[in-house]
Amino acid sequence: MTTTYAALLRGINVGGNKKVPMAELRTLMEGLGLDDVRTYLQSGQAVFAADHGDEDSLAAELVGAIEKRFGFAVGVIVRDHAYLRAIVENCPFPAADLEAKQLHVTYFSEPAAPDRYQEIDRETYLPEEFRLGDRALYLYAPNGLGRSKLAEHLAKPRLNKGLIATSRNWNTVVKLVEMTEG
Structure with missing residues (x-):
């Protein structure tokens, strides 16, 4: 098949x-x-x-x-x-209401345990937010990735130790679903 x-x-x-x-x-x-x-x-x-x-x-x-x-x-x-379709369908943020530059997905080679991120004081970074998904991390960065302090923190090697991690903006996430369809 x-x-x-x-x-x-x-x-x-x-x-x-x-x-x-x-x-x-x-x-x-x-x-x-x-x-x-x-x-x-x-x-x-x-x-x-x-x-x-x-x-x-x-x-x-x-x-x-x-x-x-x-x-x-x-x-x-x-x-x-x-899997790619499920990433889009299970997005914890209102993707349809956001600009594509505000939403990113980091794909992981394996599941990332939530305790990897427990040291992050999430309130410090508001309005930026992140949520874990299935071998992925969703990042809402209202001012874009380039200005995101949370993205900078999440990219620290110790948080991703042992994982391959690679991020894509929402336009690319959606395009890959379209390209792999049928």
């Missing part, structure tokens, strides 16, 4: 570092036997179909191939359409 997935690459094409041209990424993925490979923007999203593997094995396959081809390691998270 063929399943459609999105691959989320962490930290590529940012500030001139870890350059991965999307055309080369598509070719690399097709060389792995993945079908209907499409990329979105330059910031590390690829959609593909596969009739083998699962999210973890496909991510590991991509990590190895990218390191071999480009010479550096990149964290990769692979999620199927049903």
